[in-house]
Amino acid sequence: MCAQNAVRSPMAEAMAKHFFGKSIYVQSAGARRGEVDGFMLTVLDEIGIDAHKHKPKSVEELEEWEGLNFDLIVSLSPEAHHKALDLTRTVAADVEYWPTIDPTVVQGSREQVLEAYREVRDGLMRRIKDRLRA
Template sequence: MCAYNAVRSPMAEALAKHFFGKSIYVQSAAGKRKGELDPFALSVLDEIGIDAHKHKPKTVEELEEWEGLNFDLIISLSPEAHHKALELTRTVAAEVEYWPTPDPTIIQGSREQVLDAYRAVRDGLMQRIKTRLRS
């Protein structure tokens, strides 16, 4: 879960699905909708052979409406998402973990500098996901 389901949480969802396939159920969502998946996020996932082009950003409310919130674990990646995740524990029996993850959209500079920020987020999420979900 992240603020807009356009960068960090869709990257985490794509990575988790790539490494763990159907052995776990993974969905990403946000407190607010922002439109489409960020093109830089798509680019850095493409670089490692992960296709997330079909991802459609969704809110927690939309996810609940479509399929319910039957999760054992909610991982929040931004302060806003962490607050929302803690609110959800009033009605959802899920463990919540907060993985503070920088927002790469705030980076300014050349295209390569921006991509490096997205790569850093991708690589950090990949390492945490592999470690946490392997157990």
């Protein structure tokens, strides 16, 4: 879960699904819903992961569509972490906070911005592999 389900959490969802397939159930959501970020798609494409079908959704939308039957909620932003903790009042799930910078705030050349997205991607990839490896 991140702030808008537009960059960090869809990256994490796509990578978890890519590396672990159907061995785990993964869905991403945001504290609120944003728009798909093109840089996010680009840096995933660079490593052969396709997230072009991602449709941003809020936690409330995810709950309406699928329910919130999760064992673990990983929050990637302060806003999402507060939302995740609120959810544990009604959902029996563990919450982990992985503070992750928001690459959308980085300014500079296209390459500088892409490098910020790559750093987020690579950091999330390491954490996902370490945490979810059975």
